[in-house]
Amino acid sequence: MAKASALSAWHQLSAHFEDMRHVHMRHLFAEDPDRFPRFTVQAGDLFLDYSKNRLTESTRNLLVSLAREAGVREKRDALFAGSRINVTEDRAVLHPALRHAPGEAYLVDGEDVTRDVDGELEKMAVFVDAVRQGQWTGYTGKPVHNVVNLGIGGSDLGPRMVCQALRPYGHERLKVHFVSNVDGTHLQTTLEGLDPETTLFIVASKSFTTQETLVNAASARRWLVDHYGDHAAVAHHFVALSTNTEAVREFGIATQNMFAFWDWVGGRYSLWSAIGLSIALFIGMERFHDLLHGAQRMDRHFRQAPLAGNMPVIMALLGIWYTDFFGAGTQAVLPYDQSLSLLPRYLQQLDMESNGKRVTVDGEVVEYSTGPIVWGEAGTDGQHAFYQLIHQGTHLVPCDFIAPARSHHGWDDHHQILLANFLAQPEALMVGRTVAEAQSQLEAQGLAAERAAELALHKTFPGNIPSNALIFEQLTPVTLGALIALYEHKVFVQGAIWNINSFDQMGVELGKQLAKTILPELTGAAPLQDHDASTTGLLTRLQRLRAS
Ligand code: F6P
Numbered sequence: 001m002a003k004a005s006a007l008s009a010w011h012q013l014s015a016h017f018e019d020m021r022h023v024h025m026r027h028l029f030a031e032d033p034d035r036f037p038r039f040t041v042q043a044g045d046l047f048l049d050y051s052k053n054r055l056t057e058s059t060r061n062l063l064v065s066l067a068r069e070a071g072v073r074e075k076r077d078a079l080f081a082g083s084r085i086n087v088t089e090d091r092a093v094l095h096p097a098l099r100h101a102p103g104e105a106y107l108v109d110g111e112d113v114t115r116d117v118d119g120e121l122e123k124m125a126v127f128v129d130a131v132r133q134g135q136w137t138g139y140t141g142k143p144v145h146n147v148v149n150l151g152i153g154g155s156d157l158g159p160r161m162v163c164q165a166l167r168p169y170g171h172e173r174l175k176v177h178f179v180s181n182v183d184g185t186h187l188q189t190t191l192e193g194l195d196p197e198t199t200l201f202i203v204a205s206k207s208f209t210t211q212e213t214l215v216n217a218a219s220a221r222r223w224l225v226d227h228y229g230d231h232a233a234v235a236h237h238f239v240a241l242s243t244n245t246e247a248v249r250e251f252g253i254a255t256q257n258m259f260a261f262w263d264w265v266g267g268r269y270s271l272w273s274a275i276g277l278s279i280a281l282f283i284g285m286e287r288f289h290d291l292l293h294g295a296q297r298m299d300r301h302f303r304q305a306p307l308a309g310n311m312p313v314i315m316a317l318l319g320i321w322y323t324d325f326f327g328a329g330t331q332a333v334l335p336y337d338q339s340l341s342l343l344p345r346y347l348q349q350l351d352m353e354s355n356g357k358r359v360t361v362d363g364e365v366v367e368y369s370t371g372p373i374v375w376g377e378a379g380t381d382g383q384h385a386f387y388q389l390i391h392q393g394t395h396l397v398p399c400d401f402i403a404p405a406r407s408h409h410g411w412d413d414h415h416q417i418l419l420a421n422f423l424a425q426p427e428a429l430m431v432g433r434t435v436a437e438a439q440s441q442l443e444a445q446g447l448a449a450e451r452a453a454e455l456a457l458h459k460t461f462p463g464n465i466p467s468n469a470l471i472f473e474q475l476t477p478v479t480l481g482a483l484i485a486l487y488e489h490k491v492f493v494q495g496a497i498w499n500i501n502s503f504d505q506m507g508v509e510l511g512k513q514l515a516k517t518i519l520p521e522l523t524g525a526a527p528l529q530d531h532d533a534s535t536t537g538l539l540t541r542l543q544r545l546r547a548s
Pocket of ligand 1: 152153154155204205206207208209210213267268353505508
């Protein structure tokens with residue numbers, strides 16, 4: 001498969017960009033009364049309005065041609081067929097199997113993996129029900145009150161985000177905590193006030209070799225054993241989620257307290273697997289299945305909808321339009337729902353660890369931009385922090401606005417104000433305000449013409465800033481499942497077009513390796529190696545400061 005920039009649709013898009021770069025969306029809306037229905041799409045419970053983007057029918061046709069030429073449909077089918085599309089690690093990428101429909105088969109090397117998936121879900125169900133009903137108890141027979149998930153990256157961000165988002169569905173006795181950072185402050189502050197006798201630790205690590213998680217798990221085990229004075233307590237307070245049975249056993253967790261998953265589940269795609277145990281404990285197994293069901297519905301839409309009416313495909317293509325033709329380096333994610341405040345962080349790993357790549361699957365260095373920097377914040381906080389730059393700064397920032405029509409909290413006056421802001425911001429970003437409009441508004445406020453002219457440019461907004469709006473009735477497990485799967489598939493489609501491997505993460509390795517070399521040098525257990533002058537200077541200065 002060729003590089004994206006070698007495809008004929010790419011060249012046509014480059015030419016089309018010259019026609020579009022100065023076209024203002026104000027004019028596109030003025031010219032076309034049907035622009036809203038023309039550029040909206042429904043997938044299950046999710047409704048996407050992408051009419052506030054810098055595109056016409058011709059743009060969409062060319063973008064869809066790009067997807068077709070890049071083989072998006074064939075690559076999608078290869079993913080669902082269990083092909084080893086993670087070529088550098090020679091692995092299948094089959095997270096959709098984790099949320100399969102009843103009777104549906106997903107094959108890896110000719111074997112249907114859904115039997116294993118269902119078996120593990122049943123094992124989880126037994127455990128989840130026992131903990132929730134207070135029958136699974138700690139060493140002294142007390143029911144669990146606090147669940148502490150020890151994991152990082154994909155073994156943390158997904159479950160953490162989902163547990164926060166679905167808090168209204170949470171069990172009244174259970175509190176769920178997430179410790180990821182190796183900085184001892186994270187674990188210490190989490191354990192403050194927890195009773196070891198009612199605390200359950202989940203050690204979540206696909207590889208079970210991740211330093212941060214193992215160090216946190218060892219300290220948590222020490223905290224527990226120090227309390228009881230008996231190592232036998234560990235079996236009553238620790239479970240593990242992993243693909244590495246041997247390492248789990250070595251840590252001291254018995255196999256019956258381990259929930260397994262498989263190498264064809266990527267870390268950042270794993271919340272649907274045993275890695276979601278904290279979610280299932282918190283919201284119950286039935287609702288965990290609802291989450292899976294929502295994702296499954298999005299999978300079906302992604303597989304069946306034509307490219308031009310396919311929500312993840314459209315979002316992916318718009319992202320490529322801005323990243324590669326308009327030169328936008330970032331993508332803002334702006335949920336107008338406090339319970340989704342961790343979504344931008346979750347999407348940072350999903351998107352940036354997947355598509356932060358510079359080499360194609362064929363081993364060629366790309367000369368176009370790939371994955372954007374993803375960032376964002378829950379509305380309306382962002383409005384009082386960084387929106388200024390989006391409105392009047394010099395960077396083009398495409399935005400995804402996300403909002404439920406109804407909240408769970410029942411204070412509808414708050415929600416109406418939130419929604420008014422959700423509607424106002426994209427409108428302001430799109431419409432902007434011309435110099436003439438600014439000047440006449442200032443004069444209407446009573447300013448002298450000269451002063452109004454001086455201020456007009458400061459009060460001018462270029463507008464024409466693109467945004468998507470995603471809405472749904474209420475944030476439920478089903479809706480959230482669909483929302484997450486939507487972004488998973490968006491990221492996949494972009495990777496397919498850029499012709500990169502979205503499923504490895506080799507860029508994280510170098511820093512990890514160097515940290516392991518430096519640790520014994522820092523502690524004095526090994527002599528200083530040959531580092532650059534800056535690293536050596538900092539290391540020795542830190543050693544002096546620690547000794548003083
Ligand atoms: O950050 C690198 C990474 O390998 C992620 O891809 C993964 O989600 C995270 O570390 C944690 O890995 P594990 O689940 O194996 O502990």
